[in-house]
Amino acid sequence: MSGLRAEVPIDRLPGTTELFRHFVAGSDAPVYRRLRGFRAGDDAWRYALGKARGVDARLVERMLAENEALGASRETIERLRGLSEGITRAVVTGQQPGVAGGPLLSLYKAATLVALAREIEARWRTPCVAVFWLGSDDDDFAEIRDLAIVSDALAAVSVSLEGSAHAPGRRVGDVAGKAVAHAWDAVSPFLPKGDTAARVDAIVQSGGDLGRIAARVLMEITNGSLAVIDSREPALGQAARETILEYFDREDAIRGLIVEGGDALVADGYHAQLDPGSDSGLFLVRDGTRHRVPSAVRAAARAEFARDVTAASPGVVARNLIQDAVFAPAAVVLGPAEIAYRAQLARVYDVMGIDKPVVFPRLGATFVPPAVAQAATRSGVDAALLAIDPAEWVTRVMRSLESARAAEAARAFESAFRLEAARFVESASERLDPRAREKLQRRVADLANRVASTAQGAVEQDALAGASQWPWLARAAELFARDRTPQERFLSALVPHSFHGDDAWPLVLDVAAGHVRDALDGRVLHRVYSR
Numbered sequence: 001m002s003g004l005r006a007e008v009p010i011d012r013l014p015g016t017t018e019l020f021r022h023f024v025a026g027s028d029a030p031v032y033r034r035l036r037g038f039r040a041g042d043d044a045w046r047y048a049l050g051k052a053r054g055v056d057a058r059l060v061e062r063m064l065a066e067n068e069a070l071g072a073s074r075e076t077i078e079r080l081r082g083l084s085e086g087i088t089r090a091v092v093t094g095q096q097p098g099v100a101g102g103p104l105l106s107l108y109k110a111a112t113l114v115a116l117a118r119e120i121e122a123r124w125r126t127p128c129v130a131v132f133w134l135g136s137d138d139d140d141f142a143e144i145r146d147l148a149i150v151s152d153a154l155a156a157v158s159v160s161l162e163g164s165a166h167a168p169g170r171r172v173g174d175v176a177g178k179a180v181a182h183a184w185d186a187v188s189p190f191l192p193k194g195d196t197a198a199r200v201d202a203i204v205q206s207g208g209d210l211g212r213i214a215a216r217v218l219m220e221i222t223n224g225s226l227a228v229i230d231s232r233e234p235a236l237g238q239a240a241r242e243t244i245l246e247y248f249d250r251e252d253a254i255r256g257l258i259v260e261g262g263d264a265l266v267a268d269g270y271h272a273q274l275d276p277g278s279d280s281g282l283f284l285v286r287d288g289t290r291h292r293v294p295s296a297v298r299a300a301a302r303a304e305f306a307r308d309v310t311a312a313s314p315g316v317v318a319r320n321l322i323q324d325a326v327f328a329p330a331a332v333v334l335g336p337a338e339i340a341y342r343a344q345l346a347r348v349y350d351v352m353g354i355d356k357p358v359v360f361p362r363l364g365a366t367f368v369p370p371a372v373a374q375a376a377t378r379s380g381v382d383a384a385l386l387a388i389d390p391a392e393w394v395t396r397v398m399r400s401l402e403s404a405r406a407a408e409a410a411r412a413f414e415s416a417f418r419l420e421a422a423r424f425v426e427s428a429s430e431r432l433d434p435r436a437r438e439k440l441q442r443r444v445a446d447l448a449n450r451v452a453s454t455a456q457g458a459v460e461q462d463a464l465a466g467a468s469q470w471p472w473l474a475r476a477a478e479l480f481a482r483d484r485t486p487q488e489r490f491l492s493a494l495v496p497h498s499f500h501g502d503d504a505w506p507l508v509l510d511v512a513a514g515h516v517r518d519a520l521d522g523r524v525l526h527r528v529y530s531r
Contacts, residue, residue: 003507004373006384006528013364013387013526015484019270019343020336024361024524030268031343035359038331040123040520044358045330049124051355052086053328056239060084063229070215073224079129080227083327089126091117092323093333093362094133094231096140097173097214099147099161099183100200100494101221105335107493108363110218111505111512112333114225116360119516120330128330130226132218133323136173136211137231137313139283139290141166144210147183148490149498151190154369154472156479156491159186169289171313173211173232180210196221196497196504221497223505231319236326237310243325244282244312246352248302251281254348258317261344273340274317283313320345324354331358363515365508365527366480366487367496373530375470383528390480394473414452421448500531507531 010016010024022029027037036044060083068077082088093109095102110132117128138144145161165179166172184204191197203216215228229236237244247254255276262272283290284301290313293301305312314322320341324332334342342359349356366387368376376383376393379400385393421444429437480487496504511529518525 004368004376004383004528004530006382006387008384008387008526008528010364010524010526013486014389015486017271017336017340019265019273019340022270023339023343024519026522031265031270034343034346035339036356038358038360038519039522042358044356045124048330048355048358049089049120049126051328052089054086055083055090055327056235057084059233059235059239059326062233062235063227066230066233067219067227070219070228071224072219072227076129076224076227079127082127083129087127089120089128089330090131090327091120091128091331091333091360092131092133092327092329092357094135094319094323096135096138096144097211098144098493099180099210099214100204100492101214101217102144102493104365104367104488104491104493104495105362106218107221107496107508108365108488108512109333109335110222110226111508112360112363112516114222115509115512115516116331116333119513119520123520126330131327131329132226132228133319134173134211134215134218134228134230135319136214137171137285137290138173139169139171141170141172141175144172146490147187147492149187149191149492150369150479150495152192153190154371154479155190155475156482157187157190158490159183167289169291171211171232171285171288171290173209173214173230174288175210177204177207177209177213180213181205191494191498194498194501196494196501200494217494221493221505225505225509231313234310236322237312239326240322241309243322243352243354244309244314244318245302245305247318247321248282248298248305248312250351253351254317255281257347257351258344261347265340265344270343271340272344273337274344276317281315282318283315285311285313316341317345317348321348321352321354324349324357325352328355329357331360333360333362335362360516361519361524363512363527364488365511365515365529367491368528368530369479369499370530371470371472372476372479375473375476386480387486387526387528390477393480394477397473411455414448414455417451418448421445503531 011021019031023031026032036042064080079088091113093113095106095109113130117130120126120128146158148156148158151157161179161183165175181204188201199220200217204213211230215230218228258274258276265272284293339359368383368386375397379397381393381396381400425441425444428440482490496508500507511527515527
């Protein structure tokens with residue numbers, strides 16, 4: 001698929017950890033060996049694909065009904081049917097539901113998931129279905145409340161769900177659809193007009209809670225290429241009953257293993273991602289609110305879980321274990337922080353007797369709106385800078401627009417002024433005392449700097465005149481980074497679709513397919529792309 005493409009080595013990206021850099025670099029790193037690798041020839045694939053186990057039939061039936069209602073493709077439904085017999089293998093990823101689809105990284109997880117499932121089928125002749133775990137039972141409202149889009153004028157426009165839409169401990173998936181619609185209505189007028197925006201608008205306005213809306217939007221923007229499982233689904237808890245109860249009974253020992261795993265990572269020169277605090281275990285859900293389980297009530301909570309296992313809601317550690325115990329996935333698609341979790345949990349999997357799937361790094365990418373891609377091409381400034389240092393990219397594009405004549409005249413003017421200023425100081429200082437001479441030198445130097453600044457300012461104004469075709473250029477950096485946070489973490493998953501409509505998913509999937517093939521061959525790169 002044609003369009004702008006650039007690749008950035010992971011170690012050039014700002015903010016990446018040593019653990020993630022070593023993991024994607026390959027087989028000699030301790031963290032890579034700990035997780036058994038993700039390259040096509042690694043043992044991890046032999047172990048993961050060598051065992052086939054059926055998924056709970058009641059859960060599969062519920063997923064079939066739900067995903068048919070959501071609009072999953074015929075191919076997805078057919079592969080889902082094979083899960084209960086172990087004919088089909090799952091690859092799994094997950095994310096909390098976000099306003100109108102969540103952040104771009106959710107789209108990249110989904111695309112990596114679908115591309116990996118297809119590659120597994122092609123390479124290993126194993127039927128595979130992509131399953132997206134929607135973390136609707138999470139209660140971290142701050143994590144999901146923001147929605148940021150890129151307007152048709154190429155400005156970042158942000159809105160947040162009102163604080164009154166959520167109460168502490170409430171599951172984020174239960175946020176009322178009216179609150180979602182209110183946030184969507186605030187930004188949708190700024191979106192480029194197109195069919196995707198209209199279809200998402202219809203989904204948002206049709207009702208349901210945040211979890212349901214997010215599932216429908218995710219299905220819409222991926223063309224039904226994956227299956228969604230909402231973590232509030234009762235059949236999911238029932239399928240995980242034995243794992244949930246065993247985890248609860250062994251929680252103290254598991255916490256100890258997490259600490260040991262963190263210490264081992266630190267000893268290898270990495271960091272411990274997990275603090276086995278109260279958010280890592282199980283919560284008790286009553287009337288949609290998650291409650292921590294202090295030691296004084298553990299016996300009562302255990303009895304309640306045994307009576308009704310759907311009253312249990314997992315924290316980050318238990319969620320990983322439950323997911324893999326229930327779906328027995330061949331692979332899980334994870335981001336950098338999640339990979340660090342898995343590295344720390346390696347021994348927990350062994351103790352719980354849960355097979356470890358292949359840990360596969362998700363696509364990391366930077367989407368470039370068409371007008372910005374055009375500016376990158378015409379200016380000749382490397383688009384890779386948009387991922388590494390977007391402010392520097394803007395500076396270089398501005399420099400490329402400078403008039404050579406104006407820039408040369410400015411340099412000549414500055415050089416001549418400094419030369420004459422030096423002559424003046426030398427002449428005027430002959431009969432001055434040292435203190436007066438030093439004062440004169442400072443003042444003239446300051447004047448020379450002001451002249452240089454004025455000359456450079458004139459050149460920049462000339463460049464701005466040349467950039468009249470790109471009125472958005474001065475603020476372009478805010479589309480790619482915000483407070484050192486990369487685009488994929490704050491821009492909406494809808495952004496590529498708002499510019500490319502129905503062509504956006506094939507575009508993102510094509511980029512993800514390249515990532516999957518390269519990663520299996522040992523090359524993990526950050527992608528910069530546009531259609």
